[in-house]
Amino acid sequence: MANITDIIEEYIKARLGRSSGGAIIFRRGELAEKFSCVPSQINYVLSTRFSSSRGYIVETRRGGGGFIRIIRIPLEESEELLDIVYEKIGDQVGINEAIGLIRYLFEEDIISRREAHLMETVIEVAAPDHSHPEARRNRAVILKSMLMVLLRHKK
Amino acid sequence: MANITDIIEEYIKARLGRSSGGAIIFRRGELAEKFSCVPSQINYVLSTRFSSSRGYIVETRRGGGGFIRIIRIPLEESEELLDIVYEKIGDQVGINEAIGLIRYLFEEDIISRREAHLMETVIEVAAPDHSHPEARRNRAVILKSMLMVLLRHKK
DNA sequence: TCGATAAAGGTCAGAAAAGGTCTAAAGGTC
DNA sequence: GACCTTTAGACCTTTTCTGACCTTTATCGA
Numbered sequence: 001m002a003n004i005t006d007i008i009e010e011y012i013k014a015r016l017g018r019s020s021g022g023a024i025i026f027r028r029g030e031l032a033e034k035f036s037c038v039p040s041q042i043n044y045v046l047s048t049r050f051s052s053s054r055g056y057i058v059e060t061r062r063g064g065g066g067f068i069r070i071i072r073i074p075l076e077e078s079e080e081l082l083d084i085v086y087e088k089i090g091d092q093v094g095i096n097e098a099i100g101l102i103r104y105l106f107e108e109d110i111i112s113r114r115e116a117h118l119m120e121t122v123i124e125v126a127a128p129d130h131s132h133p134e135a136r137r138n139r140a141v142i143l144k145s146m147l148m149v150l151l152r153h154k155k
Numbered sequence: 156m157a158n159i160t161d162i163i164e165e166y167i168k169a170r171l172g173r174s175s176g177g178a179i180i181f182r183r184g185e186l187a188e189k190f191s192c193v194p195s196q197i198n199y200v201l202s203t204r205f206s207s208s209r210g211y212i213v214e215t216r217r218g219g220g221g222f223i224r225i226i227r228i229p230l231e232e233s234e235e236l237l238d239i240v241y242e243k244i245g246d247q248v249g250i251n252e253a254i255g256l257i258r259y260l261f262e263e264d265i266i267s268r269r270e271a272h273l274m275e276t277v278i279e280v281a282a283p284d285h286s287h288p289e290a291r292r293n294r295a296v297i298l299k300s301m302l303m304v305l306l307r308h309k310k
Numbered sequence: 311t312c313g314a315t316a317a318a319g320g321t322c323a324g325a326a327a328a329g330g331t332c333t334a335a336a337g338g339t340c
Numbered sequence: 341g342a343c344c345t346t347t348a349g350a351c352c353t354t355t356t357c358t359g360a361c362c363t364t365t366a367t368c369g370a
Contacts, residue, residue: 004346028330029329065355155269
């Protein structure tokens with residue numbers, strides 16, 4: 001259990017715990033240096049331990065001045081939405097289900113009318129081919145991404 | 156965030172914010188001197204951060220007495236939004252242009268921060284294959300659809 | 311007046327500075 | 341031994357930065 005992935009995971013969680021806004025930022029190369037591992041190891045840690053299904057958002061930028069930012073989504077108030085994201089939707093979703101979900105969010109006052117229209121339109125336009133499996137997967141990816149944004153930016 | 160480009164961008168935005176008419180003027184060489192960089196760095200900042208899709212007009216003059224003037228374009232009525240839809244975007248659009256535009260709308264208070272994040276995420280997720288022509292067309296379709304929603308449902 | 315010179319800014323290619331992806335091998339677990 | 345997780349490394353993409361070389365404009369002196 002002393003593998004480097006777990007150690008880095010703990011380190012990141014400790015820093016997130018100390019941080020004020022529930023977000024930290026660092027350079028991939030520096031972190032790799034600190035733990036004497038290859039940089040891609042950091043990506044492995046991020047994808048296995050800080051995925052969105054675990055309640056994290058990871059933002060990165062390449063090039064000079066590049067960075068990795070990890071944001072923790074406060075779970076207490078968001079569990080319902082996260083549940084929706086990872087249980088109801090899964091990795092594919094039909095158009096009616098998706099639209100139904102969006103309407104539900106509006107009725108529960110989780111999103112505004114305008115946001116609801118925005119989201120519905122996106123679903124219709126970006127994944128129009130109704131029952132094609134490819135479209136079902138695409139729709140799930142887009143819908144989940146949008147829900148993650150809502151989690152991050154409370155109304 | 157220790158890169159010069161971001162620092163110069165902030166400096167220019169601060170000066171624009173303080174300015175009365177939403178315009179500032181300076182000498183390229185002096186600015187470069189101030190930030191200890193080569194003059195062409197200023198051009199890089201201008202083209203990546205003060206493009207027209209982000210809501211700026213840049214005017215310059217060469218030779219003795221030359222200058223660079225940056226003008227912020229306020230965005231007021233929905234007619235201008237329609238203009239954007241039909242002129243700036245067209246039937247294909249790059250990712251940076253699209254995101255620049257979304258930020259512009261946010262800065263002009265036409266969309267909320269949450270809507271901006273929603274839209275940016277959609278653009279990134281739904282048309283990820285950056286420079287592929289198919290993705291460029293797809294991006295345009297999605298972006299225009301979203302803008303039409305904004306037009307119909309005022310903030 | 312007109313041509314040379316100085317004083318700007320513009321362009322472009324390439325280097326540098328990040329982070330991303332993919333695969334193969336190594337390590338664990340049952 | 342089969343299967344899953346972890347680790348390393350080769351190679352790729354994006355973004356920023358630098359410098360050499362080019363163009364435009366103003367001014368000054370013959």
